[in-house]
Amino acid sequence: MISSRIAIIIAVTLLIVLSAAILAGSMTKPVGRDEQMYCTGAVCLAQGKMIYRDFSYAAQMPYHPLLCAALYKMLDTTHYLLVGRLLSSGCDILVMILIIAIYRHVFKPFAITGTLLGLAGVVLYLFNPLVDYANGYAWNHDVVVLCIVLSLWLFISADFQKKSGYWRIAAIGALLTFATFMRITTVLAELLFFVVILASPAKSIKQRAKNALPFLAASAAVVMWPLWVIAQAPKAFFLNLVKIPAFYGRWLHEIGMVHNKVGLTLACLMTPGYFVLIALLVYLFLAGFILRRKLKIADRNSLRLVVLLPVVFFVVALIPPTIWRQYLAIPVPFLVIALAFPLSYLRRLSDKGNISRQFKIASVSMGVGALLAILAYPFVLFRTPIALVPEKWVPIDLHRVSEDIVGRAKEPKQILTLAPLLALEGGGKIYTELSAGAIIYRIADYLTPHERQITHTAGPKNLPALIETTSPSAVILRVEMPRLEQLISEIIVQPDWEKEEYENGPIVYFSP
Numbered sequence: 050m051i052s053s054r055i056a057i058i059i060a061v062t063l064l065i066v067l068s069a070a071i072l073a074g075s076m077t078k079p080v081g082r083d084e085q086m087y088c089t090g091a092v093c094l095a096q097g098k099m100i101y102r103d104f105s106y107a108a109q110m111p112y113h114p115l116l117c118a119a120l121y122k123m124l125d126t127t128h129y130l131l132v133g134r135l136l137s138s139g140c141d142i143l144v145m146i147l148i149i150a151i152y153r154h155v156f157k158p159f160a161i162t163g164t165l166l167g168l169a170g171v172v173l174y175l176f177n178p179l180v181d182y183a184n185g186y187a188w189n190h191d192v193v194v195l196c197i198v199l200s201l202w203l204f205i206s207a208d209f210q211k212k213s214g215y216w217r218i219a220a221i222g223a224l225l226t227f228a229t230f231m232r233i234t235t236v237l238a239e240l241l242f243f244v245v246i247l248a249s250p251a252k253s254i255k256q257r258a259k260n261a262l263p264f265l266a267a268s269a270a271v272v273m274w275p276l277w278v279i280a281q282a283p284k285a286f287f288l289n290l291v292k293i294p295a296f297y298g299r300w301l302h303e304i305g306m307v308h309n310k311v312g313l314t315l316a317c318l319m320t321p322g323y324f325v326l327i328a329l330l331v332y333l334f335l336a337g338f339i340l341r342r343k344l345k346i347a348d349r350n351s352l353r354l355v356v357l358l359p360v361v362f363f364v365v366a367l368i369p370p371t372i373w374r375q376y377l378a379i380p381v382p383f384l385v386i387a388l389a390f391p392l393s394y395l396r397r398l399s400d401k402g403n404i405s406r407q408f409k410i411a412s413v414s415m416g417v418g419a420l421l422a423i424l425a426y427p428f429v430l431f432r433t434p435i436a437l438v439p440e441k442w443v444p445i446d447l448h449r450v451s452e453d454i455v456g457r458a459k460e461p462k463q464i465l466t467l468a469p470l471l472a473l474e475g476g477g478k479i480y481t482e483l484s485a486g487a488i489i490y491r492i493a494d495y496l497t498p499h500e501r502q503i504t505h506t507a508g509p510k511n512l513p514a515l516i517e518t519t520s521p522s523a524v525i526l527r528v529e530m531p532r533l534e535q536l537i538s539e540i541i542v543q544p545d546w547e548k549e550e551y552e553n554g555p556i557v558y559f560s561p
Contacts, residue, residue, distance in 0.1 A: 056161045060149065063168055067175055068142045069436040070429050075138040075185030076442035077435055080130065080470070082529075084187045085486035088129045089469045091117030093484060101289055102282035104484045105504045108294040110230040111278050113189035127474050131444035133187025140191040141184045144382055145171050147198045154206050155348075155389040159396055166392055166412060170385040172419040173329075176426045177322035180382075183375035189231040190375060196228035197238055198382055201358070204242065205351045209249050215263045218246060222264035226271040233290070234365045239268075241361055245354045285503045288496070293504070296492040298370035310372045314363075317377045321425030325418045326384055333391035333411055340407065344394045352390050358383040388415070446554075451475035454557050457549070458522040465516065465541060466525035467533060471555060477522075480515055482507035487529045509536045516541060520560065527556045 090106045095118040098104055100111045120132050149167035156163025174180060183190055200221040207217040225239040246264055251257045279286045301307050317323055337344060346352060359380040366376035392415065398405040423430070435441055447470060455462055455475030464472035467487040469479045482505055483490060493501055493508030501507065507515050524542055526534050546558040 053161055056164050060164050060168055063171075064145065064149075066430075066433065067145060067171065070175065070433045071141045071145070071185065072138050073432045073434070073436040074181060074429065075134045075141075076439075076444065077432055078134075078185055078443060080443060080447060080468070081186050081188070082487055084130060084133065085468055085470055086484070086488050087113065087188045088117065088133050089473060089479070089484045089486070090114040091121060091133070092129055092473050093481075094118035095121045098481075099281055100278055101285040101504075102278075103505065104481050105285075105289055105293075105489050105506050107289050107297070107485055107489050109189065110233055110290075111275050112227055113192060113231045115274075116192065117187075127476060128444065128448055129474055130187055130447055130470055131442070134185060134444055137185050137187060137191035140195040144191075144195050144198050145175065147195075147202050148174060148382065148385060151198075151202050151205060151386055152389045154202075155393045156396065159393075162396060162412075163389075163393075166389070166415055169415045169419040170388060173322070173326050173388075173422050174382050174385045176419075176422040176429050177326065177378070177381050178320050178426050179317055179323065179374055179378040181426065181429055183378035190379070193228045193232050193235055194379060194382060196224040197235070197358075198386070200224045200242060201354065201383075201386065204245070204354060205348070209246075209251070209260055215259070218260060219263035219267040221246070222267035223271050226268040230272065230275040234368060237361050237365055238358065241354070241357055245350055245357075248353075249350050282503070288500055288504050292496075292500070293489060293492065295370065296495040297488070299495075300492045301371055307371050308373070310367055313372055313374070314366070314377060317374060322422045323381070325421050325425075326381070326388075329388060329414060329418050330384060332414060333388060333395075336407060336411065337391040337394055340395070340398070343398060345397060346394060348390075355383065355387045355390060359387060447471065448474045450551055450554055451477070453551075454523060454525065454549075454555075457557075457559055459560065461519065461522065463519050463522050464525060465521035465523070465537065466528060466555075467537075468525060468528035468555070471525050471528065480507070480521075481505050482511070482515055487533055491533055509533075512536055512540050522560055524558045525555045526558070527554075 086106065090100060090104065091114040093104045094100060094114050100106050100114060106114065117133055117136065120136065121129060124132060126132060148171050149164060152167030152170060153160055153163040156166070185191070203217045203221050207214045209218075221242060225235065225242055229235040229239050243261070243264055246260055247257055249260060251260060318327060362380040362383060366372060366379065369376070392408070392411055395405060395408040395411050398407060439445055451471050451474035453475070454464070454471060455477035458464065458477060462477045464477045464479055465483070466472055466479070467483060467490060469484055469486060472479045485506070489504070489506045490508055493506045494510050496504070496506065501511065521541065524537060526538060542558045545561050547561065549557045549559065551557070
């Protein structure tokens with residue numbers, strides 16, 4: 050048997066290595082199109098502008114840019130992409146720690162076993178190719194997942210018969226509402242938590258109401274600011290949340306840049322990391338079903354919640370008109386957590402200190418599954434040393450290029466680009482109508498002139514009107530599809546403009 054001290058040393062060592070892997074993964078990803086909108090929205094908020102009313106922010110709710118804006122102001126920095134990615138990396142590290150904490154709680158009083166199996170679960174989580182693809186970007190994915198995993202830990206470890214349970218319920222309500230007003234589809238998970246809390250064992254209907262009240266009160270407090278923001282420009286909010294995403298989906302279908310939902314889902318589930326995880330789940334829950342008469346299941350509400358959460362997130366992945374791989378990364382941590390319950394039930398089958406044969410097979414299967422996940426996707430470890438070389442980080446390189454561009458641009462340093470971070474990080478100015486980058490620009494011509502005015506957006510047809518008041522000091526190209534930048538190049542860039550081509554980066558034209 051492994052002693053408690055050795056188990057802790059193994060856990061801490063592995064957590065440090067995996068934290069470095071998470072950081073390296075975040076800092077080596079190319080700049081994403083969505084990050085341009087997420088970070089620029091936060092910059093606009095930090096400048097005193099109001100989301101929806103003063104600038105566009107498509108398909109998303111306002112809490113993530115508020116969080117990032119607060120960090121930008123507190124740190125007094127223009128390293129916007131770096132801060133956004135560090136925030137996401139920190140959330141991913143906390144999710145990893147919470148997975149182990151949940152395993153340890155579920156395996157009480159077998160803390161060492163819970164720690165080791167929790168580490169195996171973390172490996173299944175981090176070495177999943179979809180998780181590796183989705184995590185670490187400066188967007189709201191990682192913060193939302195952290196809020197839900199933290200809520201799950203609070204629920205699983207709560208004692209609703211004690212007064213401390215009310216504070217946990219309030220925290221769950223606040224966290225889930227915070228996450229919902231980052232990404233609206235999280236509301237399904239919030240409703241699931243609320244229903245399970247109502248269904249928790251209680252002595253009377255009055256007790257159930259007492260359990261629900263802290264959740265509702267905390268949710269009401271957290272929802273006040275986003276509702277106030279929406280009330281400032283309700284029509285702009287509707288256009289950003291509903292109409293613009295619908296046009297965006299239509300545009301993607303027109304150019305054939307969409308995935309078949311069933312096809313992509315099956316392809317993702319058949320990747321080695323996902324397949325191993327699903328196979329372990331099927332085996333463990335099948336073993337639990339066969340042995341159900343021998344098992345002692347005291348925490349049925351927690352079991353229901355961990356079983357239903359992945360189902361909810363698979364449904365959420367299929368709701369939008371278009372599906373992307375990152376949507377199918379969200380269920381993974383909850384599938385990993387779900388493994389803890391049948392494993393703990395099998396561990397409790399042991400009699401008089403003798404570990405049951407069923408648990409031995411299950412725990413070995415878990416270890417083998419974790420090993421297979423590593424062998425199938427070792428790239429997570431191979432890039433880890435980059436965490437120690439900041440000068441090779443993508444956000445640092447973007448900041449350096451941005452400073453060079455803005456430094457060479459003449460006053461008023463107004464930069465026209467579909468990658469606004471390349472202007473903002475160096476202290477330059479952008480056109481508010483292009484603050485969302487290419488996300489809205491490519492479909493803005495579908496909107497009526499009045500709708501473009503309300504949402505402060507512009508499409509290719511509006512380019513001449515866009516530069517009437519202020520001519521650009523520089524134009525940044527080769528940051529988007531050529532078809533989107535063609536008109537910018539043809540209409541705005543003049544023959545006498547100075548051209549600078551950055552290595553593996555943008556092409557910049559400086560006005561004379």
